Amino acid sequence: MVKTTYLAQLNHQQSPIGKELKNCWINCVPSNICCFVWKLIRRRLPTKDELFKRNIIVRMDDIFCMFFNNHAESIDHLFISCGFASSVWNGFYS
Numbered sequence: 001m002v003k004t005t006y007l008a009q010l011n012h013q014q015s016p017i018g019k020e021l022k023n024c025w026i027n028c029v030p031s032n033i034c035c036f037v038w039k040l041i042r043r044r045l046p047t048k049d050e051l052f053k054r055n056i057i058v059r060m061d062d063i064f065c066m067f068f069n070n071h072a073e074s075i076d077h078l079f080i081s082c083g084f085a086s087s088v089w090n091g092f093y094s
Helices: 002-012 015-028 031-043 048-053 075-081 083-093
Strands: none
Touching: 075 083
């Protein structure tokens, strides 16, 4: 039911992101991976900077990356610019 409703919603969207998400749901990708990718693309993951914006984290000192404490934990930092993420991506591509 949820998948059918979601696919109906995607049919009304014309954005490239919508098409990619539609492919994710149609293919044999586990639903938890699809949900994660959907949240990632929509920037809805509960990163520390997002939690701070919503007043869930109230101290500015608490929003920094646990691996590299000089950067705020954002989606871009966690998946692209963080040194830990870079080493994971390098290992994946080598």
